[in-house]
Amino acid sequence: MRSAKFRQLISEVSRRRVLQIGGAGLLSPRTLSATSGDALVAKADHCIVLFLNGGPSHLDMWDMKPEAPLEIRGEFDPIASSLPGVPVSEHLPRLAQQMHRATLIRSMHHSVNNAHAAAVYAALTGHDRGELGGGAMPTDNPSPGSVLAKLRPAANRTLPYISLPYKTKEGAGGPLQPGFLAGFMGPTFDPFWVLNNPNAADFHVDNLALPTPVTPQRMGDRSQLLSGLGRGLQIRNEPSLSAIDDFQLRAFDLLTSDTAQQAFDLDQETPEMRARYGRNIYGQSTLLARRLVEAGTRFVTLSWAPDANATWDTHGDNFNKLKKILLPEFDAACSSLLQDLDDRGLLERTLVCVLGDFGRTPRINASAGRDHWNSCYTIMLAGAGIRQGFVYGASDRTGSTPAESPVSPGDVIATMYRLLGVHSTTQILDSLGRPHEVVPQGRVISEIMA
Secondary structure (H helix, E strand, O other): OHHHHHHHHHHHOOHHHHHHOOOOOOOOOOOOOEEOOOOOOOOOOEEEEEEEOOOOOHHHOOOOOOOOOHHHHOOOOEEOOOOOOOOEEOOOHHHHOOHHHEEEEEEEOOOOOOOHHHHHHHHHHOOOOOOOOOOOOOOOOOOHHHHHHHHOOOOOOOOOEEEEOOOOEOOOOOOEOOOOOOHHHOHHHOOEEOOOOOOOOOOOOOOOOOOOOOOHHHHHHHHHHHHHHHHHHHHOOOHHHOOOOOOOOHHHHHHHOHHHHHHOOHHHOOHHHHHHHOOOHHHHHHHHHHHHHHHOOOEEEEEOOOEOOOOOOOOOOHHHHHHHHHHHHHHHHHHHHHHHHHHOOOHHHEEEEEEEOOEEOOOOOOOOOOOEEOOOEEEEEEEOOEOOOEEEOEEOOOOOOEEEOOEOHHHHHHHHHHHOOOOOOOEEEOOOOOEEEOOOOOOOOHHHEO
């Protein structure tokens, strides 16, 4: 009788639909284990990563060199910010007024200068594997969002890790970039993808609604049925089929949860608030990220490009692209996020990270662009546990190399983990039982911690 009901359940709510809800499925990889030293006190409960995919120009944003020759300093002028002595680009006027909340790290560097995929992987996971490019693979090291979904799942049964608004490709039509998925942890801990445009009038989230004939009551009955099935399989010592545990059953909670549904309802925001973030896919995705952490989501990654070459990869016409589109949209979204989080009392427990795969060349090329530059670039951190109004490290007079306190992506990711309550030396087992340290080559940057 039970197996007949189970078949009926699968026919009405497909296994594929359940798998897509937060990456949770009826069957999952073997349970992973983690070990660490003494427990950490987390300074952050949530994290939002604004990933400027393609490589934003540090020299035209927040490490400007106005005294350098024209072919290096470029077309933009610096303006004063709310952090005395720390100017930023004239095309970031709103973010300039938020710099007293943030830390800039101006001495970033890593080993990847060609393949976006390899640089993205290093930036998002802290694992620098050189120029080894290619798309995401099951053997990759996991995203921090995936690790948090395992080690610090959201307490109120919301989606733990969300990525939006694109599955960024290595190039148009190319493979999915690595660094966003759970890798060797298995697809159970992959992000829930939000791939529809939040700025569209008909914005909705696929796979977060019940099929038309299925009521919340019927869904609840099915959840109890699956729970009973899981207990039966455990009694019969079938661990490979008994993974219908609390995490997998999250899928059913999401389908019937008012909290989950309302978090995605941007119509609850005022027109003024939506306009403040910017009425474009990135501005509204940033606003949605704030709503998601407010609802309890642990980790949100926003990738600012449909493919690696589409936005911040400004090999040509760098200044027009930055001036007319990229910087105004980023300025509105990022400044609004910091102010909005602070106004709502969320910034104290939310870590905001503005990252990129690398910087751009100090010397402007013949196409009025800047090429890839991995030797030195800048990132920005703010919020939970981060020193306010601080600059760490420095570049040389042309923005070419770190002049002091060089920092690697592994250092940044290790610091993010520390703030989020996870030791960077935590070991997670892969499907073969082999232990992997979360970030084996990363130093926690205690100097930037409040």
